Amino acid sequence: IIRFFHNRHRHRNKNQPPGPTGLPIIGNLHQLGSKPHSTLSSLAQTYGPLISLRLGSVTVAVASSPATVQELLQKNDQSFTNRPIPDSVAAQPNVNHTLAWSPADMRWRNRRRICTTQIFSNHCLDLLQHLRNEKVEQLLHHLRKQASTETVVNVGEVAFATMLNLVSNTVFSEDMVDPEFESAGELKDLVWRIMEDAGKVNLSDYFPVLKRFDLQGVRKHVRVSYVRLHEIFDDMIKKRIRKRESLSGSTSRDGDFLDVLLDQCQQDDEASDFTVESIKPLILDLFIAGSDTSASTTEWAMAELVKNPEIMQKAREELIQVIGTNNEVKESDIPRLPYMQAIVKETLRLHPPAPLLLPYVAGNDVEASGYTINKGTQVLINAWSIGRNHEFWDDPLLFQPERFLSSNIDYSKGSKDFQYIPFGAGRRICPGLPLAHRMINLMLAAFIHSFEWKLPEGVTPHKLDMNEQYGITLKKLAPLYVIPLSLST
Ligand code: HEM
Numbered sequence: 420i421i422r423f424f425h426n427r428h429r430h431r432n433k434n435q436p437p438g439p440t441g442l443p444i445i446g447n448l449h450q451l452g453s454k455p456h457s458t459l460s461s462l463a464q465t466y467g468p469l470i471s472l473r474l475g476s477v478t479v480a481v482a483s484s485p486a487t488v489q490e491l492l493q494k495n496d497q498s499f500t501n502r503p504i505p506d507s508v509a510a511q512p513n514v515n516h517t518l519a520w521s522p523a524d525m526r527w528r529n530r531r532r533i534c535t536t537q538i539f540s541n542h543c544l545d546l547l548q549h550l551r552n553e554k555v556e557q558l559l560h561h562l563r564k565q566a567s568t569e570t571v572v573n574v575g576e577v578a579f580a581t582m583l584n585l586v587s588n589t590v591f592s593e594d595m596v597d598p599e600f601e602s603a604g605e606l607k608d609l610v611w612r613i614m615e616d617a618g619k620v621n622l623s624d625y626f627p628v629l630k631r632f633d634l635q636g637v638r639k640h641v642r643v644s645y646v647r648l649h650e651i652f653d654d655m656i657k658k659r660i661r662k663r664e665s666l667s668g669s670t671s672r673d674g675d676f677l678d679v680l681l682d683q684c685q686q687d688d689e690a691s692d693f694t695v696e697s698i699k700p701l702i703l704d705l706f707i708a709g710s711d712t713s714a715s716t717t718e719w720a721m722a723e724l725v726k727n728p729e730i731m732q733k734a735r736e737e738l739i740q741v742i743g744t745n746n747e748v749k750e751s752d753i754p755r756l757p758y759m760q761a762i763v764k765e766t767l768r769l770h771p772p773a774p775l776l777l778p779y780v781a782g783n784d785v786e787a788s789g790y791t792i793n794k795g796t797q798v799l800i801n802a803w804s805i806g807r808n809h810e811f812w813d814d815p816l817l818f819q820p821e822r823f824l825s826s827n828i829d830y831s832k833g834s835k836d837f838q839y840i841p842f843g844a845g846r847r848i849c850p851g852l853p854l855a856h857r858m859i860n861l862m863l864a865a866f867i868h869s870f871e872w873k874l875p876e877g878v879t880p881h882k883l884d885m886n887e888q889y890g891i892t893l894k895k896l897a898p899l900y901v902i903p904l905s906l907s908t
Contacts, residue, residue: 446473460804475625485837492845618890774803
């Protein structure tokens with residue numbers, strides 16, 4: 420019997436991509452370390468652009484070259500439509516109604532279509548841009564107060580609070596975090612706690628047989644935050660339903676994403692399955708996927724600019740030339756700020772907030788790069804590694820926004836540039852990309868246009884700690900603290 424299982428195992432693994440030998444039971448889990456994206460990048464140097472590992476009882480394949488990513492997410496896109504759901508994510512009510520984690524079935528397609536055409540299209544984003552401009556003005560008001568007393572600012576924290584309000588205004592036309600930054604705000608705490616729990620290494624994900632025991636208590640802990648968020652959304656939705664009923668017949672509506680979703684609920688189409696219960700996970704997705712990713716990008720960008728003052732100065736000159744010194748930056752100015760956009764692109768190349776994108780699971784046996792990826796294998800795409808590989812980028816470790824001015828490479832081209840995929844690729848590419856593009860560029864432009872930024876006593880630009888912390892997003896290990904100084908305008 421033992422020989423039978425041994426042979427069966429050998430046969431099944433015969434043509435698997437190469438990778439390091441693992442230990443019994445835990446496989447290669449011990450080798451991942453605290454920065455899996457970096458460890459996997461080094462392993463790709465040894466074993467090639469498609470490798471396989473065993474993490475506990477889960478087989479994982481990792482792609483680390485544009486050609487391999489293209490083979491998987493373009494040529495074999497039918498096989499990579501679904502995702503494995505981490506236990507901390509599965510803890511939320513109705514996880515199958517999320518956009519990020521539900522299987523790519525009819526329901527997912529409907530949700531995706533509604534999001535793409537009715538929230539993230541340029542036309543829809545334009546309609547609500549005044550709300551986002553207002554939020555950034557509020558942030559500037561807060562920063563001016565800090566500047567008047569030369570008080571240090573935690574850039575990641577203010578960016579996170581502002582991103583939450585930018586998303587909440589896009590969805591609900593309301594602030595959900597104190598815009599004056601006086602109190603922490605429950606929403607901010609809840610989203611933050613979910614991000615923290617989701618970033619923990621959870622044994623349940625590597626040993627599915629242990630799932631039901633929830634040994635580290637992650638599922639139990641994170642569930643409380645999910646349920647509370649659902650309650651908050653429930654109140655907002657009910658309030659809006661009452662408002663819509665009182666306005667019935669009138670065209671005066673908020674015209675935000677909640678209105679779009681409630682319109683869908685009224686259409687009563689069984690296949691799309693939009694109900695008050697089922698839209699809550701979708702709304703939650705937007706807050707979780709949209710806030711920390713964009714905030715962390717803004718923080719990394721500011722860190723790179725403080726480290727490279729000549730690039731900061733060049734960006735400021737562009738802003739002054741395009742906007743002048745007496746006007747505030749507006750979202751509609753972004754298309755006229757190519758250098759600013761290049762800074763954001765360069766930040767996302769070096770510091771992609773989702774370095775391994777979101778995981779995929781192979782729906783069939785797939786032949787790729789001469790190997791077989793077996794059905795059920797988890798597949799990770801190392802976007803971080805590709806962005807830092809000298810085979811695909813000149814001087815890859817230097818922060819040089821100019822490289823994007825002289826090339827056509829762009830994240831918004833979706834599936835075309837596989838050497839640059841901070842938003843993913845293929846049919847599950849980030850749908851929030853157009854909103855993220857606007858929010859990050861707007862906030863960064865406002866920061867640079869309104870203030871000079873000084874590091875606290877004792878910290879010099881070239882000593883700035885640029886270490887990373889791997890979690891649900893790739894953050895700066897040491898938060899960026901800087902002092903805003905009002906520009907004499
Ligand atoms: C810098 C900002 C952002 C980055 C770098 C980013 C990156 C990503 C990545 C890498 C994926 C997975 C793509 C794949 O599997 O190939 C993703 C998916 C997703 N993102 Fe974003 N994202 C950002 C902002 C946003 C925003 C602002 C929203 C919405 C408010 C959003 C909503 C989503 C959703 C719903 C998905 C799941 C899509 C699906 O599975 O069908 N993201 N994002």
